[in-house]
Amino acid sequence: MTTTIDDAEIAKFQAMADAWWDPNGKFKPLHMLNPCRLDYITRQIAAEFGRDLSDPRPFAGLRLLDIGCGGGLLSEPMARLGADVVGADAAERNIPVARLHAEQSGLDIDYRHTSAEALAEAGEAFDVILNMEVVEHVASPPAYLRACHDLLKPGGLMVCSTLNRNAKSFAMAIVGAEHVMRWLPKGTHDWRKFITPDELFDLLTGAGLTPVDKTGFVFNPLGWSWSLSERDLSVNYVTTSLRPEAPAQL
Amino acid sequence: MKTDSDLIIVGGGLNGPALALAAADAGLTVTLIDREANPRQAGENPRAYALAHGSVNVLRATGVWSRTGDGQQPILGVRASDGRAGEGASPLALILDSGELEEGPFGAMVEDAVLRRALWETIDAAEGIEVITGVEISSQSTDGSRATVTLADGRTLSSALLVGADGGKSGVASRAKISRTGWRYRQMALVATISHERDHEGIAHQFFMPGGPLAILPLTGRRSAIVWSEAEGIAKHFASLDDPGFLAALRPRVGGFLGELSIEGARAAFPLALSLANRIVEPRLALVGEAAQSVHPIAGQGLNQGLRDVATLVEVIAEARRRGEDIGAADVLERHRRWRSFDRAALATATDAFVRLFSNDDPFLRAFRDLGMEAVTRVPGLRRAVMREAAGLSGDRPRLMQGLSA
Numbered sequence: 222m223t224t225t226i227d228d229a230e231i232a233k234f235q236a237m238a239d240a241w242w243d244p245n246g247k248f249k250p251l252h253m254l255n256p257c258r259l260d261y262i263t264r265q266i267a268a269e270f271g272r273d274l275s276d277p278r279p280f281a282g283l284r285l286l287d288i289g290c291g292g293g294l295l296s297e298p299m300a301r302l303g304a305d306v307v308g309a310d311a312a313e314r315n316i317p318v319a320r321l322h323a324e325q326s327g328l329d330i331d332y333r334h335t336s337a338e339a340l341a342e343a344g345e346a347f348d349v350i351l352n353m354e355v356v357e358h359v360a361s362p363p364a365y366l367r368a369c370h371d372l373l374k375p376g377g378l379m380v381c382s383t384l385n386r387n388a389k390s391f392a393m394a395i396v397g398a399e400h401v402m403r404w405l406p407k408g409t410h411d412w413r414k415f416i417t418p419d420e421l422f423d424l425l426t427g428a429g430l431t432p433v434d435k436t437g438f439v440f441n442p443l444g445w446s447w448s449l450s451e452r453d454l455s456v457n458y459v460t461t462s463l464r465p466e467a468p469a470q471l
Numbered sequence: 472m473k474t475d476s477d478l479i480i481v482g483g484g485l486n487g488p489a490l491a492l493a494a495a496d497a498g499l500t501v502t503l504i505d506r507e508a509n510p511r512q513a514g515e516n517p518r519a520y521a522l523a524h525g526s527v528n529v530l531r532a533t534g535v536w537s538r539t540g541d542g543q544q545p546i547l548g549v550r551a552s553d554g555r556a557g558e559g560a561s562p563l564a565l566i567l568d569s570g571e572l573e574e575g576p577f578g579a580m581v582e583d584a585v586l587r588r589a590l591w592e593t594i595d596a597a598e599g600i601e602v603i604t605g606v607e608i609s610s611q612s613t614d615g616s617r618a619t620v621t622l623a624d625g626r627t628l629s630s631a632l633l634v635g636a637d638g639g640k641s642g643v644a645s646r647a648k649i650s651r652t653g654w655r656y657r658q659m660a661l662v663a664t665i666s667h668e669r670d671h672e673g674i675a676h677q678f679f680m681p682g683g684p685l686a687i688l689p690l691t692g693r694r695s696a697i698v699w700s701e702a703e704g705i706a707k708h709f710a711s712l713d714d715p716g717f718l719a720a721l722r723p724r725v726g727g728f729l730g731e732l733s734i735e736g737a738r739a740a741f742p743l744a745l746s747l748a749n750r751i752v753e754p755r756l757a758l759v760g761e762a763a764q765s766v767h768p769i770a771g772q773g774l775n776q777g778l779r780d781v782a783t784l785v786e787v788i789a790e791a792r793r794r795g796e797d798i799g800a801a802d803v804l805e806r807h808r809r810w811r812s813f814d815r816a817a818l819a820t821a822t823d824a825f826v827r828l829f830s831n832d833d834p835f836l837r838a839f840r841d842l843g844m845e846a847v848t849r850v851p852g853l854r855r856a857v858m859r860e861a862a863g864l865s866g867d868r869p870r871l872m873q874g875l876s877a
Binding site for chain 1: 473497615616791793794795796797800801802
């Protein structure tokens, strides 16, 4: 990595990287959710592309885009599994932080301060897109998902997770996670922008994608851990959709 | 930084090689380091292990068990009773018959030399394991991305995770400044192999004598392993006797059910102690086997607990690896710690209570334990629960212990 930033900047990035990667630090809820997210993502990719997860680098040859990559909590596992990873984040400060940590982990990841729309405009193409907890933050979900569609190669796969909009998610995500547990800074989420699974399927279909799966992430307060559920999508849930091989006939 | 291997394991005894094999089977690359020039032959060691059913499953899954060949003696029954020298066993006894367990025998007895040879033969035939022997470790360090070990010959090795399987005086633990909690019991275990006139019929006997328990555990042929616990002073006296003198002291305690007895090979004596590492994981570091917990051998749980450490750790890191997680990261290793913590606490408490209850000649305690053992024998549900616990079939078992791959 060639860089022109000074030592004080590097120290600041190191502190931020340490914060991102501290399992008991301010991103603890993401670390707790991460094994469950990775289980879902790795199984969906392996099934779609016929890969065996017991191989040392099962995702070798797959080009993967992680949108909203943050400190690289998903990008690094994907790179470790052999994928050729581009991590994109709209927050510029995350990029050098993620780069520093990847370098220390011995992983080669292309982190960029950019957006899905800009990548699509530049003609980039990916086999896999990870679109985790982003769609509820964007200004125009239809335009954003259309850009994601354009970024996928035909036959490519997108994993997209978000928060459901109902009384329970309001209680859990806004009151619980932001105010009671202090897991997330207040104002992280705007509940009115949360999306129900039916609405998300409509949005995905409208963007030219074919939704093929939806699964809930369920928090178990007894085991203090998350698990996957086919039935309970009431708060946090994830979907898989594919870009059809042939362009849709008009 | 790239690392030289996924895992560096220090310690070529029993748990280290078992972990190396299980990890290699799960697709991880392993470096196994032992200070002995040839850990395949650790000298004459009269110890034998009562391997629980789950432990046998771990050895079977890693391809070790088939190499123990005709060195396996199945444990077909367990008989535990109170006894006093010259009086023979109390008629009130705990009798467990493996015919009541659908999984078959409780487990198996196997001698140290047989198990060690089988483990190392399997290691030598395995792929993905680099073996470095006959060299000390001069230093170790860990950082956010790897563990690094420097050998006395100047070589430096790195891995995502460093595992100490180097015994109760673990160098890996002490270099990481992990302290231990424990105590001694002012008892010693006298260990010997006897051959005898009559067949043992695969029954393991435990006599609770005033000075401590005497275990007579079946080995192949007409041979048994003796683990005889006594108060320190008396034990030292018996240990100092020649074979005929030792036998003269042992004979009235065993009684006559095995016929004539004779001593085979070397005898040994071990102080009895319970010692637990205060932490079993740190970022990039884990302790297994006696490095994590060494227990009074009274219940035969030392190696069984070690193999449970192995099976749990391999399952946790194999799963993490399939997800693309960093196998040495604190949150990954925390899953191993949490899974093992209940077992470790239960084991320490139970072992301690067991010693205090059973190494005692108080008439009230004697009556209490006789009645307790009789109750377990008479009540089928309770008896099966005790048997499943003894055979290592209870609790949230790691997949390797269930005979599945990690």
